Amino acid sequence: MPELPEVETVRRGLQELIVRRSIATESHDTVKGFPNAPADVAAFLIGATITTVRRRAKVLLIDLSSDYTLVIHLKMTGQLVYRGEQVFGAGHPNESLIGKLPDRSTRVTIEFTDGSYLYFNDQRKFGWMRLMPTVEVPNIEFMKKVGPEPLEADFTPQEFAGRFMRRSKTSIKAALLDQSVIAGVGNIYADESLWGAKIHPNRLVNTITDKEFQVLYTELREVMNLAIEKGGSTDKNYVTAEGKRGSYMDFARAFRREGLPCPRCATEIIKFKVAGRGTHICPSCQLL
DNA sequence: CACTTGACCTGTCCGC
DNA sequence: TGCGGACAGGTCAAGT
Known part of the structure; x- marks a missing residue:
């Protein structure tokens, strides 16, 4: 489902919504690749603050103050939805798309210290997520082989x-x-x-x-x-x-x-x- | 080696 | 209404 324009739209939304928020708790069920190193969650995710949200190809990069990055691919049915004051559920205009969160396709829940949430939902479980040092991100296989960004100003x-x-x-x-x-x-x-x-x-x-x-x-x-x-x-x-x-x-x-x-x-x-x-x-x- | 096909999962829709 | 089969936006491993 999400291609470059969809992932870029999510990136822009997250940049506005989650930067400068600090992570209080995290919970998950089955997500490919996460947590790849369980001890890293306590050491580099919990307590960290979101510094920026980047995108490369269809991959989202959520940078943390711990110098670690959450690397996320939504594949076909992944969603990253922030819930602050707004309440989803019966009667909400988006009910048919996301329902009441968390729901049965919620794979990861991140709670911020201010009581707001970031949900990773993925109906088909094709999506993946990794927590890794920011400097290591360019070394993962996907990043090494992926082609140039077509919307960059200097792309001829x-x-x-x-x-x-x-x-x-x-x-x-x-x-x-x-x-x-x-x-x-x-x-x-x-x-x-x-x-x-x-x-x-x-x-x-x-x-x-x-x-x-x-x-x-x-x-x-x-x-x-x-x-x-x-x-x-x-x-x-x-x-x-x-x-x-x-x-x-x-x-x-x-x-x-x-x-x-x-x-x-x-x-x-x-x-x-x-x-x-x-x-x-x-x-x-x-x-x- | 270059290229194509299945597999990964769950949900929905369509025809019988 | 119930049920089997096809199909869904992405990517990789395995096969030709």
Whole structure:
């Protein structure tokens, strides 16, 4: 579920909501990777203060005053929701998305000294979390292999096109989803940017022209920036740090719009599988 | 080696 | 209404 725009939205929310709060208690059930070193929880998590919240690709980095960092991947259904004064539950506008917290999908509960909470919810348990020294974060396998951030100001169209050369014989969609090529692209924004660039997802990378890479670069950045502006895409599970929906799906042109008219030419959007993933295209605009 | 397919989990939706 | 099967936004290990 959460791709770069969703994780960035959560990051911005947490930066506002939890920085300078101190951790009083922590409890959890099964979460992959946590606690990797149980003694570290008492030594470096309890009593620590949140200093900043960063993001790399789809990974959230919650830095602590102990010089340790909580490294969190939400995978498909992870949520990080802060609860201060507001009360979720029956009648609340977000009830259908997060219910009353904690609930049966709550994996980790962090209580701050002021009595507010941060919940890590994850219905499908694919997400993971690690507590580790901040200086060690760049050394984990994911960080070593992940590609460049596509929204950085100094990320050029030339660098974008060049990254794909490592996957020249696969489909453009499979390459877009490969985190070692470009960081943070997932199924939603792969489909949306390919629609924007009028490129069929099954086109092989080595058939994509320089001009097409240029357009794809622009479309990908525009669609991701718009998605951040809209607070991300909520289909089923994703919510912001405040427990709210993201509204990008109201602006989607192809993703999850099968049977509806293409906004450009009114041809019906169709759905099929590419690289094992549900894929949406306009069959008139995106030719093989 | 490059690339594709299953596995990881739970919940929901759809057709019989 | 009940039940089996397909499917869901991510990533890795295992297989071709």
